[in-house]
Amino acid sequence: MSLQTWKKIQKIFPFIGLVIVMILFSFMCGDKLWAKRNLINIVNNTIPLAIGASGMVFVASQGSTDMSMGSLLAVAGTLGGIASLQYGVIGFVVVSVGVGIFFGLVMGILLAYFKVNSLMITLAMLIALRAVVSYITNGQALLLDYNIIAMNKLSTKLPIIIIILALMWYLFSYTKIGFFSRCIGENEEVGRFSGINVKKYKILAFMLSGAMAGVAGILAVIKIGGVSPTIGNFFELQVMTAMFVGGIPIAGGAESKFYKVISGSFILVILQNGLTIARVGSEISELIQGVILILVVYLNIYIECKFTEAQMNTKEEIN
Amino acid sequence: MSETCLFEAKDIKKYFGVTHANENVNLKINRGHIRGLIGENGSGKSTLISIIAGIQPCDEGQMYLHGIKYSPINPLSARENKIGTVVQELGLVDGLPVGMNLFMGKTERFKKHGLLDTKNLFNEAEKLLTSWGFPDIHSRTLTENLSVEEKKIVELVRALSIDPELLILDEITQALSLNYRKKLIDIIIQLKKNGKSILLVTHDIEEMVAITDGITIMRDGEIVAERESEKTTPDEIKKLMVGRAMEGGYYRVDNNASYDKSKIVLEGVNLTSQKFQNISFELYKGEILGFTGLSDSGIHELAEAMFAIRPTSSGFIRLPQKNNVVIKTPQQAMQLSIGYVPKDRDKQALMVHDSILNNISLAGIEMTKKKFGFLSPSKRVEITQKAIDSFSIKTNGPNQQLSGLSGGNRQKVNLSRWVIQDKEILILDCPTRGVDIGVKSYIYKTMIAAKKDGISMILITDELPEVIGMCDILNIVKDGEIVKTIKRGPDLSEEAIIEVMV
Numbered sequence: 033m034s035l036q037t038w039k040k041i042q043k044i045f046p047f048i049g050l051v052i053v054m055i056l057f058s059f060m061c062g063d064k065l066w067a068k069r070n071l072i073n074i075v076n077n078t079i080p081l082a083i084g085a086s087g088m089v090f091v092a093s094q095g096s097t098d099m100s101m102g103s104l105l106a107v108a109g110t111l112g113g114i115a116s117l118q119y120g121v122i123g124f125v126v127v128s129v130g131v132g133i134f135f136g137l138v139m140g141i142l143l144a145y146f147k148v149n150s151l152m153i154t155l156a157m158l159i160a161l162r163a164v165v166s167y168i169t170n171g172q173a174l175l176l177d178y179n180i181i182a183m184n185k186l187s188t189k190l191p192i193i194i195i196i197l198a199l200m201w202y203l204f205s206y207t208k209i210g211f212f213s214r215c216i217g218e219n220e221e222v223g224r225f226s227g228i229n230v231k232k233y234k235i236l237a238f239m240l241s242g243a244m245a246g247v248a249g250i251l252a253v254i255k256i257g258g259v260s261p262t263i264g265n266f267f268e269l270q271v272m273t274a275m276f277v278g279g280i281p282i283a284g285g286a287e288s289k290f291y292k293v294i295s296g297s298f299i300l301v302i303l304q305n306g307l308t309i310a311r312v313g314s315e316i317s318e319l320i321q322g323v324i325l326i327l328v329v330y331l332n333i334y335i336e337c338k339f340t341e342a343q344m345n346t347k348e349e350i351n
Numbered sequence: 352m353s354e355t356c357l358f359e360a361k362d363i364k365k366y367f368g369v370t371h372a373n374e375n376v377n378l379k380i381n382r383g384h385i386r387g388l389i390g391e392n393g394s395g396k397s398t399l400i401s402i403i404a405g406i407q408p409c410d411e412g413q414m415y416l417h418g419i420k421y422s423p424i425n426p427l428s429a430r431e432n433k434i435g436t437v438v439q440e441l442g443l444v445d446g447l448p449v450g451m452n453l454f455m456g457k458t459e460r461f462k463k464h465g466l467l468d469t470k471n472l473f474n475e476a477e478k479l480l481t482s483w484g485f486p487d488i489h490s491r492t493l494t495e496n497l498s499v500e501e502k503k504i505v506e507l508v509r510a511l512s513i514d515p516e517l518l519i520l521d522e523i524t525q526a527l528s529l530n531y532r533k534k535l536i537d538i539i540i541q542l543k544k545n546g547k548s549i550l551l552v553t554h555d556i557e558e559m560v561a562i563t564d565g566i567t568i569m570r571d572g573e574i575v576a577e578r579e580s581e582k583t584t585p586d587e588i589k590k591l592m593v594g595r596a597m598e599g600g601y602y603r604v605d606n607n608a609s610y611d612k613s614k615i616v617l618e619g620v621n622l623t624s625q626k627f628q629n630i631s632f633e634l635y636k637g638e639i640l641g642f643t644g645l646s647d648s649g650i651h652e653l654a655e656a657m658f659a660i661r662p663t664s665s666g667f668i669r670l671p672q673k674n675n676v677v678i679k680t681p682q683q684a685m686q687l688s689i690g691y692v693p694k695d696r697d698k699q700a701l702m703v704h705d706s707i708l709n710n711i712s713l714a715g716i717e718m719t720k721k722k723f724g725f726l727s728p729s730k731r732v733e734i735t736q737k738a739i740d741s742f743s744i745k746t747n748g749p750n751q752q753l754s755g756l757s758g759g760n761r762q763k764v765n766l767s768r769w770v771i772q773d774k775e776i777l778i779l780d781c782p783t784r785g786v787d788i789g790v791k792s793y794i795y796k797t798m799i800a801a802k803k804d805g806i807s808m809i810l811i812t813d814e815l816p817e818v819i820g821m822c823d824i825l826n827i828v829k830d831g832e833i834v835k836t837i838k839r840g841p842d843l844s845e846e847a848i849i850e851v852m853v
Contacts, residue, residue, distance in 0.1 A: 207724040208716065215713055218702035225660060225691070225699040226713050227681035286705040340754070 038339040042287075045335060046279045046295040049328060053299055057306030064309050065302075072186060074298075074305055079193050080251045081297040084271040085278075086200040087244025089293050090209070090237035092275055095217040095284035096150035098238070100139065101245045101271055103161035105264035108132045109249030110165055113259040116180050124180060128253075129246035135161070136242020140235030158268065166261045174259040184254040196247060201290045203240070210290075213237055217284025273321070274300045277328050356418070357382045357548045358403075358434075358517055363412035365398055372398040373409070374572045380517065383546045385539060387559040387580070390569035391592055391787040396552050397439060399569070400521050403550075404436040405429035416517075427456065435515030437506045439522045443494050450476030450490030453509050483508050484534055499695075500527045500646065507535070518542060519550045524558065525785050528646030528813055530853065536562055554787060556585045557816070568592055589788055601792035602820025603799060608839040610638035610823055615671045616807050617689075617776055619657065622666035626652035627831035630666070634776065634807050639798065641822030642811045644852055649831035651694050654780040654811045658684050658691040686717070690769030694780040694811075700765045701753055707764055708749040711735045714768040738767035742797075759790030766794060770801065777801070780811045795821065815845050827852050 041048075057065050064070060084101055091098040112128030119127075135157065142153045183189065204210035212233045215223045224230050252263045278296020281287045303324065307317040358380040365373040373395050380386045390396050402409045405423030414421045416432055423429040429436065443452045450473045454461070461472045476490035485504055494502065503526045510518060518539075524532050539549055539562060553559050559566060560580050568576045568591045576591045614636040622630040627649035634640050642650045655661035657668055659681050668678045670687055678684050684691070693699035701710050712719060712731045719730040735749040742763045746756060753761055762782070769777055779798075783791045798808060798821060810821055818825050827835045827848055835851045837843050 206726050206728075208720075208726065211709075211712070211716070211726060215702060215705075215709070218705050219698075221699055222702050222713075224681075225658075225693045227658075227685045227691075228713075229680070229682060286702070286709055 038335065038342050042335050042339055045332065046292045046299075049277065049279075049299050050295050050302075053302045053306065057302065057310070061306055061309040065306060070305065070309070074301055075190070076186065077305065078297050078301045079189065080248045080267070081271060081274045081301060082197060082294055083193065083244050083251065084248045084267065085275050085293045085297055086197055086204075086290070087241040087247075088268075088271050089204060089275060089280060089288060089290065090213050090240045091150070092272075092280055092282075093204075093210075093213045093217045093284045093288035094234060094237055095220075096143065096234070096237070097154060098139075098241050099151065099154040099268050100135070100157035100161065101241070101248070102264040102267035102269075103158045103165065104132060104135050104242060104245040105249040105252060105267055106165040106261070107135070107161045107168075107249075108246040109253040109263060110168055110174075110259045112246070112250060113174060113176055113180075113253050114168070116176060120177075121180065121183070125250060128250045129243050132242040132244070132246025132249065133239050134242070136239040136245075137235060139242070140238035143238065144231035144234040169259055169261045171261055173261075176253065176258050181254055181257045184257075189251070197294070200240075200244070204290045209233060209236055209240075214284070214286050214288055217281075217288065218286055270300070273325055277325060279328075279332055281332075282329075355381045355383075357416070358421075359415045360399075360403070361413045361415070363399065363402060363409045363414070365395075365402060365407075365409050371572045373402070376412070376569075376572075376574055378567060378574070380548045380550060381564075382548055383543055384565065385543055385549045385551060385563045387563035387566040388550060388552045388569065389554075389556065389559060389566060389588060389592060391789055394569045394592075395572040396569055397521060398572075400436065400438070400519055400550070400552065403429070404434065404438070404519060406438070430513055433513060433516040434519065435510030435513050435517070436519040437503070437510050437521060437523050442506060443502055445493075445495035447494055448473070448491050449480075449488060449494055449497070449505055452494055452505055453479060453490070453512060455509075457512075479512055480508055483511060483538065498647075500531055503527060504531060507538075511538070515547065517548045517550065519552075521552045522554065522785070524553045524555060530645055532558075554785070554791075556588050556788070560585050560588065592787075593789060601788075601795050602816070603795075606840060608638075608823040610807075611636035611805070617668065617809075618671055619668050620666055622653065622656055622663050622668070624652065624656060624661060624663045627656075627828070630828075630831075630833060632826060632833075634809060636807055637802055637805045638823045639802055639808045639810055639821050641818040641825040642809065642828055643813060643815065643818045643825060643848065644828035646813055648828045648852075650811050650813070650828050651780055653828070654691075654694070654778055654809070657778050657809065658689065685714075688773075688775040689778065690714070690772065690774035690776070691778045692765055692769065692780060692782050694784070696758070696762055696765055696784070701761060703754050703761075704752060706750045706752055707739070707744070707746060707756075708732065708735045710753055710764055711738050711749075711768040711771075715772055718772060734771060738764070738771050741771065742767040742793075759786040762786050762790060762794070766797065770797060775806060777806060777808045778811070779808055781814075782810070782812075783814070783817065784812075815848055818848075819843055819845065 088098050088101060108128040108131040111131050112124045115127040116124035139153050139157055142148050143150050212223065212228050215228060216230055216233060220230060248267065249264070253259055256263065274296040275293060276282065277299050278292035280292050280296070303321060304317065307320060312320070356379055360376060360378040363373050363376040376399055388396050401407050403414065405426045405428055421432060423432065453476045454472060458467055458472065461468045473490045480486065480488050480490065485508065488497070488501055488504060494505070497505065503523055507523065524535065527535060542549060551559065551563060560583060563580045566578045566580055566583065566588060567574055568588065570592065578588070612635060615633045616636050617634040619630055619632045630653060632640065642653060644650045652661055656663050659678050669675050670678070673687060676687065678687065697703050708731060711734060715734050716726065718734055719726045721727050732749055738744065739746060739749065744760050744763045744767065746760065753764065756764070766782060783794050801808065810818065812818060823839050825837045825843060826833045829852060837847060
C-alpha cells in the first residue's frame with residue numbers, strides 16, 4: 033500500500049476501534065446498548081476518564097508517566113469535600129483543583145529540577161497520597177451536603193465538562209504548551225537547543241494533569257455523595273488504558289493527538305459497558321480488556337512500521 | 352585475473368521498489384591500493400558498501416575476492432573474509448565498555464571456565480587501542496561517555512582488529528577532528544605499505560584526491576567515471592559528481608573584509624566556562640565572524656554559550672544595538688532576533704520522526720502566534736511552504752516526516768527555518784557538516800546573500816577551506832582561548848591557521 037493510504041489509516045485508527053466496538057456490541061447486546069438509559073450511562077462513565085486523560089495527555093506526550101492520578105484524585109476530592117462543608121460549592125471546587133495543581137507542581141519540580149524518573153516520582157506519590165487519604169478520613173466515609181450531591185445531574189455536569197474539555201483541547205492542539213510538550217516527547221535535546229524552556233513546560237504539564245485529577249476528584253465525590261478512602265482506586269490505570277487504546281504513543285511525541293484521548297475513553301467505556309450488558313462475568317471481562325489492549329498496541333505499532341516502510345520507499349524515489 | 356586484483360564486483364544491481372540504488376556497478380580494487388568512492392548523497396555509495404560488507408544482498412551480479420567468488424550472507428562472513436567495514440551510522444552498543452565493543456562476537460578466545468575473562472579482555476583491548484595510536488581511549492570506559500569521534504575511532508580499531516585485507520571506510524573523516532583525521536591518514540598509508548587495500552568514501556574531495564590512488568565517481572546508482580588521483584583535480588571530480596559544471600568556486604570571491612564598521616550588533620565579553628576562558632569578541636552588522644579550532648578546543652561549547660544554552664561561570668553576551676541587553680536564556684535570544692543552527696543536526700536541531708511542518712514551526716513559533724496564545728495552523732503551513740519554496744527542499748509536502756529526507760535536505764530545513772524569519776544574527780555551528788557539495792554550495796550562496804542583506808553571522812567549524820572561504824574575521828581557538836585573530840586578506844591561509852591551531 034502507498035504512503036498516503038498508511039498515513040490515512042494511522043489517522044483514523046482510533047475511530048476504527050470505536051466503530052468496531054460499537055458494531056460488535058450492537059450485535060451482542062442488541063437494542064440494549066442504544067437504549068437512552070444506557071447511553072446516559074456510557075456518557076456518565078466516559079466523563080471522568082476523558083477528563084483525567086485530557087490532563088494526563090500533556091505528561092504522556094512529553095514521554096513521561098503520571099501514575100499518581102488515582103490517589104491525587106482521592107486527596108483532592110476528600111479535601112475539597114471537607115472544605116465544602118464550610119465554604120460550599122466554591123470552596124469545594126477551589127480546594128479540589130488547587131490541591132491537584134499543588135501536587136502536580138511538586139511532582140513537576142521533582143522531575144524537572146532533580147531529574148528523578150517520572151514513573152518513580154508518581155508511583156511514590158500514588159502510594160503516599162493514598163495513605164494521606166486514609167489518615168484524613170480515618171478510614172471512614174464522610175457524607176456531604178445535599179446541594180453538593182445535586183451537582184451530579186448530567187444536565188448540570190455536561191456543559192461544564194464540555195467547556196473544560198474544549199479548553200484542554202485548545203491548549204493541547206493550538207497553543208505553545210501542547211506543541212512544546214509534543215516536541216519534548218519527540219526529542220528533549222532538540223527542544224532545549226531550539227529555545228524551549230523544557231523545565232517550565234514539564235512542570236506545567238504536571239500541573240495540568242494535577243488540575244484534571246482535581247476535577248476528576250470532584251466528579252468522583254459527587255457521584256457517591258460523600259468521601260470514601262477508596263475512591264479513585266486504579267483510576268490512573270483506566271486513564272492510561274484509555275489513552276493507549278486511543279492511540280497515544282507510549283513514548284509521547286508528535287502523534288499524540290487530542291481526539292485520540294476522547295475516542296480512547298469512549299472505546300474503553302463502551303467495551304466495559306457492552307461486556308456487562310452481554311452478561312460476561314467480570315473476570316472474563318477483564319481478561320478480554322487485557323487482550324484487546326495488547327491487540328490495539330500491536331496494531332498501532334504494526335501500522336507505524338508499515339508507514340515508516342512506505343516512507344523509506346518514497347525516500348528512495350525522491351533521491 | 353591478474354595477481355594484483357584483490358576485489359572485484361561485476362554488474363551489481365540493487366533495487367528498492369522501483370528505484371535502482373545500484374545499476375550495473377563494476378568496481379575493481381587492487382592490492383595495496385587506496386580506492387576513493389565519491390558521489391552526491393543518494394548516489395548509491397552506501398548501498399554498494401553495504402552489499403560488499405554483507406549487510407544486505409545484491410539482487411544481481413557477482414563479487415570476487417582473490418579471484419574466488421565471494422557472496423557474504425551477513426557482516427560476520429564478510430569479516431571472516433577479512434573485509435573490515437566502518438559504516439556511516441554508529442554501530443556500537445552504548446551501554447557496554449569500549450573493550451566489549453571491540454571484541455563483540457569474538458569473545459570466544461577470552462573464555463575461561465565458561466566465563467568471560469574480562470580482565471584479559473580489557474588488557475587486550477587496551478593494547479589494541481594503544482598499538483593503533485589511540486592511548487587516550489580506555490577499554491573500560493562506557494561507550495556512551497565517548498564523543499562521536501571517539502566512537503568512530505573505536506569502530507575503526509574494531510575493523511582493524513581483524514587484520515583486514517580490505518578496509519572500507521564510509522564517511523568516517525567527516526566525524527573526525529583534524530588531529531584524529533591526521534592519525535587516520537597515517538594508518539591508511541601504513542596499511543597501504545603493508546599491501547592492504549582501502550575503499551574510502553568521503554565528501555572531502557581535496558582530501559580524497561590527496562591520499563587515494565584511484566577515484567570512482569558514482570551518480571544515480573551508476574559508476575560514471577574512474578580517474579587516477581595523480582591525473583585529476585578536485586574541480587574535475589566535482590564536475591563529474593554533479594554531472595554539470597559548477598560555476599566557479601563556491602566560496603566568496605572578494606578578498607577583503609567587508610561589513611558595517613559603525614555598528615556592533617553582538618558583543619561577547621570575557622566568556623568563561625569549563626571549556627573556554629576569557630573569550631571576547633565583537634560582531635558587526637553584515638559580518639561573518641569565524642571561530643575555528645580542533646573539535647575539542649571549545650568552539651562548539653562556545654556556540655552553545657552564545658545562545659545561552661550552556662551556562663557560563665563569568666562573562667556575558669550583550670547586544671549593543673538593543674540597549675546593551677544581556678542575553679540570559681535561549682528564549683530571550685530568539686526574541687532578540689538570534690537564530691542558532693547547532694552542530695549535531697539529527698540530535699540537537701531536528702525532530703527526525705516529526706513532520707517538516709512541525710520542525711519549521713518549532714523555530715518559527717513566535718511568527719505563528721496570535722491572540723490568546725493561539726498558534727495559527729494556516730500560518731504554520733504558510734511559513735513551511737515559504738521555507739520549502741525558497742530553499743527548494745525536495746519533499747512531497749509540508750507534512751512529510753523528516754526521516755524521509757536526505758541529509759542535505761534536512762540541513763536545508765534546519766537552516767531555512769531561521770533564514771525565513773529574517774533574524775539579524777545567525778549562529779551557525781558546522782552548517783555544512785555531512786552534506787554533499789550541491790547543498791554545500793547552496794548554503795554558502797545563502798550565507799553570501801544574507802550577508803548582503805546586512806545579516807551578521809557567527810560561523811563555527813573545523814573545516815579550514817570553509818572559514819577561509821567565508822569569514823571576514825577569523826578567531827582561532829586553542830584549548831579554550833583565542834590564540835590568534837586574522838582578518839580576511841592575504842594573511843588568511845591554511846598554513847597560518849594550522850600553525851597556531853594544533
